[in-house]
Amino acid sequence: MMALYRSLVYRELKLTRKHYFLYLVLYSLMGLLFMVPLVLSGEGSFDKKSGLSYETGKSIIQMFAVLLALLGAVTSGSTNNVQKMDINSGWKRYSYTLPLTAGEKAMSDFLLKILVFLLFGVLSSVFVLGISYGSGYDVMCFMLNMYLIMSAEIWIVDVIDSGAVVIGLNSSVVKSVLITIILLTAIFPVFGINLFTGKITNVSTGAEYSVFDLAERSSTLIFSIPFFVVVCIGYYLIMRKAYERREA
């Protein structure tokens, strides 16, 4: 079984390595740009040297963490186009003649994505460790929550896109659906979250919280980790279903 997945992941990695390598270089450059000046300026010196208030300094450092989390999530989670390449090369049709189940194909797609997710997660954590050391603000938990939730959202978009490609749906139709979903999510508060204001409303008490306040709490990991795990399971199940489909 290990040999099978090693072969499948090797194939996908070989196809996407340039795509990921480019993202990795750009992401590393950005991370270093954020981290190095703070580390070089000395431990915990950000608010002292900048003359900013504690809250303003914290907001700026949180923005660095948000950018790292967002770009890490987008670069690791967005579609790598393996499914499109497989259709264009004829591999998709050929793969049905190989001793592979739909579950194994879906698992190999998932394994590659999770590997890249972990790689960017580790990189983000290293950069955030440096930023926390230099600035004196601990934003590790904040970044992890943001990274998990944003990755989950990007994975949802990717699984709709990739699943549609595998079952042969018109990609312009899929893109229209995705754009509509994103617009609707932004315009209307969904589950008490307003994406325009960044406020979360507790439906029972009516109290409002800032997304940033919630993200810096370690207790939020209890929500963000299971949320990401559920999306991972959903990703696998949807891709498996897509691979099970046969031409009419």
Next chain:
Amino acid sequence: MGFIGQNGAGKTTTLHTMLNIKKTDKGQIKIFGLDHAKDEKEIKKRIAVVFDEMPFHDVFNIKDISKIFEGLYPEWDDAQFMKYAERFGLPPKQKIGQFSKGMKMKLQIACALSHNAELLVMDEATAGLDPVVRDEILHIFMEYMQNGERSVLMSSHITSDLEKIADMVTFIDRGKILLSGYKDDILGSHGILKCDKDEVKNIDPEDIVSIRMNDFGAEIMVKDRESAAAKYRNAVFDAAGLDDIMVYYVHRDEKEWS
């Protein structure tokens, strides 16, 4: 077994349905006595497929293909694969995108022959190749079948290839099997009776597959050459090739055509 029919006859659809690439509307398909959908994985370990077009990405080279396939098939024989690659003159480090059409086809065949498959399924695999490469490939297939435990199902409309290597032939048209049996029996039983146009009425319609009219007379494909020769003693008979049989059977409903 050669699987022949004109373009659009349903050869590829039949093979794709067998391989569970296409869904079946009804009925059941058994390969090695196993259900083609339920026992798909088990069946696919024991078969190999060669398509008319290269299914591998251009960025891979021979070594990549070897690494990919060794995990996919439990019986993958890497040494065998490298031996075929060397024999076919496939450079191990060159990208597949730089291969010629013949080299790409040879690569597919090398993959197909390197995991001890019991059944080799080929869909128009020799189409578009020059006669030299086709002959080389047919020779390899004959070698592969020599141990008597392996079979090749080869769909093609290049009947000369099948005449060279097939023991059995199945001819389909509009999705239905018209003829199936040993190639030599089919070739031996069919014949082309040549006569004048006004002699056509003397031929029993039961003996006729179809009649081709031309300026010089009529050419009639008969199903049983031996009995027709006994019946129509003055007629001239020519041997029929698979091409002739295919053409005359395609026109079977028209009876007379030109």
